[in-house]
Amino acid sequence: MDSLVKVHGGGGYDSDFSDDDGQQEDPERALKRKHEEEILQKPFQKGRHSQKAHRSLHSNEVDREEARNRRAHIISLNAFERHKKFVGDYILYYGGHLADFRRSADKDKTDLDVLRENHRFLWRDEDEEDMTWEKELAKRYYDKLFKEYCIADLSRYKENKFGFRWRTEDEVVSGNGQFECGNKRCETQEGLKSWEVNFAYVEHGEKKNALVKLRLCPECSFKLNYHHKRKEVKAKTKRPSEENQEAPQKTKKEKEKKRKRKRSSSHSKKQRHKRDRNPSASSDNSEESKDSDKVLTDKLAESHSLDSEAGAEPKSQSEGDHWRGPAPAVEEKSREEEFDEYFQDMFL
Numbered sequence: 001m002d003s004l005v006k007v008h009g010g011g012g013y014d015s016d017f018s019d020d021d022g023q024q025e026d027p028e029r030a031l032k033r034k035h036e037e038e039i040l041q042k043p044f045q046k047g048r049h050s051q052k053a054h055r056s057l058h059s060n061e062v063d064r065e066e067a068r069n070r071r072a073h074i075i076s077l078n079a080f081e082r083h084k085k086f087v088g089d090y091i092l093y094y095g096g097h098l099a100d101f102r103r104s105a106d107k108d109k110t111d112l113d114v115l116r117e118n119h120r121f122l123w124r125d126e127d128e129e130d131m132t133w134e135k136e137l138a139k140r141y142y143d144k145l146f147k148e149y150c151i152a153d154l155s156r157y158k159e160n161k162f163g164f165r166w167r168t169e170d171e172v173v174s175g176n177g178q179f180e181c182g183n184k185r186c187e188t189q190e191g192l193k194s195w196e197v198n199f200a201y202v203e204h205g206e207k208k209n210a211l212v213k214l215r216l217c218p219e220c221s222f223k224l225n226y227h228h229k230r231k232e233v234k235a236k237t238k239r240p241s242e243e244n245q246e247a248p249q250k251t252k253k254e255k256e257k258k259r260k261r262k263r264s265s266s267h268s269k270k271q272r273h274k275r276d277r278n279p280s281a282s283s284d285n286s287e288e289s290k291d292s293d294k295v296l297t298d299k300l301a302e303s304h305s306l307d308s309e310a311g312a313e314p315k316s317q318s319e320g321d322h323w324r325g326p327a328p329a330v331e332e333k334s335r336e337e338e339f340d341e342y343f344q345d346m347f348l
Helices: 027-042 057-077 079-094 111-118 133-144 171-173 219-224 239-276 282-311 334-342
Strands: 144-154 161-168 193-201 205-218 231-233
Touching: 111 133, 144 171, 161 193, 193 219, 205 219
Parallel strands: 144 205
Antiparallel strands: 144 161, 193 205, 193 231
16 A cells, blocks of 8 residues: 555655645545545536646646637737738748739739620620620620710721710710710710711621711711711601691692682672673662672681681691581690600701
8 A cells, every 4th residue: 555655756645645634644545535526526627736736737727828818819800910810820830932822813803894805886686695694794784875876986087997885874964975076085066967877896706787876066077977978867857747647638728718719709600690681670789789799808808817717726627617616625745745846856
């Protein structure tokens, strides 16, 4: 039993085998008490030590405190600073250069680069097949453009090279390309002319044509027609629909006038025929003839007044329709229809 209780070979005994009074405890009893304490010890409870702490306990506590401080410091950093710290630690312990960790930016693309690669002046049904996210982005941008008038780049007009693009929403609101000159470097608002140009261009290695319209000032029109004359678009004086509506109304008026003339001429012939048969009654009927002439003149005056009133009224109503019933109600045009008629000649 002495070999069990000796420590360091110095002849001393372990303090665990002594009681509080410093007296030596029975070894068997001491081992039994120590075994019971180990059984009753809880998992989170620290073990009992001698009066003097061991060196390993001190080092463990120091390491634990250092790890706690390091964790708090890392949590306080943002993602980029944390990344730099880890990279610096890696280079410090394992060696290397910071340039080895830099990412290559050769293949980086912005949204503008994607639009330039996949943009199309005119989208066809064939182009919408096998759509990728790059093509969908370009198609979404194309749908937001206004494809009525173009903005032109005439800086290389002497080489017979022109650039055309569709207008954006801001340009439509400001009137650029329609109420101002459509040249990219011109802001003239007077003397604008509309031109129709066959735009031939190469897109993704394929030759294409598109018929576009431009509004240019006289100086920019000269640049556009520097090599050969383009087609000028002019406003029409009258629409064919209006001419077709006016033609039947004119024919009705002419027919009614002819009928009135025939009636008046037939009435005068009858009066002359009566005078020739009864010359004695001519003096008696002179007053009646005068009265009849007055009636005829009154009727002709009324017919002329009716013609003038009919000209002021809508053309759809003829002169004979005035006596058949009340005047038809004129339909008032809505605000949108008035705007459409106003801008119809403007948008060629």
